[in-house]
Amino acid sequence: MTAIIESVPNFSCGRDPAVLAKILAPLEAQRGVKVLDYSSDYDHNRSVVTVMGEPEALLEALFQSIKVASELIDLREHQGEHPRMGACDVVPFIPLRNADLADCTKLAEELGERVGCELEIPVYLYESSARQAERKNLAKIRKGQFEGFAEKIQQAEWAPDFGPAKVHPSAGCTAIGARMPLIAFNINLNSSDLAIADAIAKKVRHIGGGLRFVKGMGVELKERGIVQVSMNLVNYEKSAIYQAFEMVKMEAKRYGVEVIGSELIGLAPMQALIDSAIYYLQIENFSADQIIEHRLLEGADDE
Amino acid sequence: MTAIIESVPNFSCGRDPAVLAKILAPLEAQRGVKVLDYSSDYDHNRSVVTVMGEPEALLEALFQSIKVASELIDLREHQGEHPRMGACDVVPFIPLRNADLADCTKLAEELGERVGCELEIPVYLYESSARQAERKNLAKIRKGQFEGFAEKIQQAEWAPDFGPAKVHPSAGCTAIGARMPLIAFNINLNSSDLAIADAIAKKVRHIGGGLRFVKGMGVELKERGIVQVSMNLVNYEKSAIYQAFEMVKMEAKRYGVEVIGSELIGLAPMQALIDSAIYYLQIENFSADQIIEHRLLEGADDE
Numbered sequence: 001m002t003a004i005i006e007s008v009p010n011f012s013c014g015r016d017p018a019v020l021a022k023i024l025a026p027l028e029a030q031r032g033v034k035v036l037d038y039s040s041d042y043d044h045n046r047s048v049v050t051v052m053g054e055p056e057a058l059l060e061a062l063f064q065s066i067k068v069a070s071e072l073i074d075l076r077e078h079q080g081e082h083p084r085m086g087a088c089d090v091v092p093f094i095p096l097r098n099a100d101l102a103d104c105t106k107l108a109e110e111l112g113e114r115v116g117c118e119l120e121i122p123v124y125l126y127e128s129s130a131r132q133a134e135r136k137n138l139a140k141i142r143k144g145q146f147e148g149f150a151e152k153i154q155q156a157e158w159a160p161d162f163g164p165a166k167v168h169p170s171a172g173c174t175a176i177g178a179r180m181p182l183i184a185f186n187i188n189l190n191s192s193d194l195a196i197a198d199a200i201a202k203k204v205r206h207i208g209g210g211l212r213f214v215k216g217m218g219v220e221l222k223e224r225g226i227v228q229v230s231m232n233l234v235n236y237e238k239s240a241i242y243q244a245f246e247m248v249k250m251e252a253k254r255y256g257v258e259v260i261g262s263e264l265i266g267l268a269p270m271q272a273l274i275d276s277a278i279y280y281l282q283i284e285n286f287s288a289d290q291i292i293e294h295r296l297l298e299g300a301d302d303e
Numbered sequence: 304m305t306a307i308i309e310s311v312p313n314f315s316c317g318r319d320p321a322v323l324a325k326i327l328a329p330l331e332a333q334r335g336v337k338v339l340d341y342s343s344d345y346d347h348n349r350s351v352v353t354v355m356g357e358p359e360a361l362l363e364a365l366f367q368s369i370k371v372a373s374e375l376i377d378l379r380e381h382q383g384e385h386p387r388m389g390a391c392d393v394v395p396f397i398p399l400r401n402a403d404l405a406d407c408t409k410l411a412e413e414l415g416e417r418v419g420c421e422l423e424i425p426v427y428l429y430e431s432s433a434r435q436a437e438r439k440n441l442a443k444i445r446k447g448q449f450e451g452f453a454e455k456i457q458q459a460e461w462a463p464d465f466g467p468a469k470v471h472p473s474a475g476c477t478a479i480g481a482r483m484p485l486i487a488f489n490i491n492l493n494s495s496d497l498a499i500a501d502a503i504a505k506k507v508r509h510i511g512g513g514l515r516f517v518k519g520m521g522v523e524l525k526e527r528g529i530v531q532v533s534m535n536l537v538n539y540e541k542s543a544i545y546q547a548f549e550m551v552k553m554e555a556k557r558y559g560v561e562v563i564g565s566e567l568i569g570l571a572p573m574q575a576l577i578d579s580a581i582y583y584l585q586i587e588n589f590s591a592d593q594i595i596e597h598r599l600l601e602g603a604d605d606e
Contacts, residue, residue, distance in 0.1 A: 004599060006595070034598075036598055052599070096595055096599065097596075097599060181595070241580075241584060242583070242584065245583075245584050245585075259585060260585070261587045262584055262585050262586050262587065263586065263588065264593060266593065267593055267594070268593055268594060269594070269596070270573055270577070270594050270595065270596040273576070274573075274577070274580070276580040276583060276584055277577070277579040277583075280548075280580075280583040281545065281548050281565055282562060282564045283564070283565050283566065283567050284491075284564045284565065284566055286567060290567055290569065291570070291572070291576070292309070292355075292399055292484070292573065293572070293596055295337075295339055295570070296355070296399065296400060
């Protein structure tokens, strides 16, 4: 089966649809690549694009797209609420099918090499592709933002992984790396007390002693008069949806509060939901090949 | 998206692999069709083939395959434990993707017409495609088997839907119809008492007052020293896996018995498992488009 990789490039451009259209064009034109979604935020002045495709085709289209962004976006004139350091700020590669994080890191390195050499934009490898522990976390790399990087990039420990040790005058720097698909999963409580949702989130998330690959916080849903535990599951294979769900239920009990529902935001891999079905239904020796759709995907490549 | 249909033709031939190979050949040669699985049973003297494909391609390949079977199998010389009335005994059409039971009935009628006219084999439409209530149930149609049909087919109420009102001398009759995917789901109990598994099955299955689309019975797993409730879910959209699972747990309680696991046998549609994940995780407003693999399947047709 052909490998399929997802990417979610973030561009520092959220107010001019004509510019975004030009940035999207190479992704939309490339055979073997499909733009699934894009959205722009005016306040953040940022656009997030979701795209998937075969590895080499995706790499080529992303390179062209980053090139267009570097020509059309000038960070010296950019203002927005979202932290940013580059015209194309960050490019994650996410394994979807017949690929793993190592394959995605190879792609990240190839793209980093081209962006660094051909466009002269400094590139930092982040997340799974980071070559130094302090570069795993994107927020740490981006700290100081575009304006602070002229000085930061001079420090030996912040020399880029690819490209010149000199910020591109208008396009800044770019972070590229492999990561697992991220699942946004929110659990609603029959309470309007934000402090309760916050306290539950703190017990469930990694930083508070909870599940290794769960981030979370309390959020108020004012229209519905309830609160929710809003989570990001950053590795559903290791910290599963059902684990997060059961841990929230467990913590809610001590406040006499109940879970009244949940929401899955955006896309999730089939396996993440299947894993929960298998847990609750106690299915023994299940194989993904038993799912008819897997056979359809295999079949699709045969013709 | 292209429609994809599954079919599971049953052939009255389980002892001669060379004959089966010739019957399979048209299915394997047809572009747009994929043989997923086949298995032969010596005692039953029967082979079950699982195949899927685009509607018209599947129809053509199945017709050719039935034609070969009608030439190579002679029911006058056929003995086996499984009830049968035709060389190709039964052909179900099952909607997998972008198709429903009505689409499958159209296919069943087209194939029935060709088998009846061109091969002169009487055809009965069954299950969802039945035109009379008493033809919904395959066992009722097949009653009397090949040997009894010379007489049965003369009765006005058993005139075939297609083809001559005269049994094909060597190839008998064939049932063709649309049905939902069938899910074989077994639930293991921490008991060795078959009477308990049987009693639970009787409360859960339709015939005993239980779920509308569940068939079931108790089975002994002698090697493991336990019993199981063995079920067929014949319409997972209406009687869901989690409903069957929870009802078995509920009934087991009265015997002080516990569910220790379950098994999914063979193939199941992704949605059947996703439905259970959504139930247990209490996910609100879930759409199948949120599953990445659905987007991959869409993408596969784009190129």
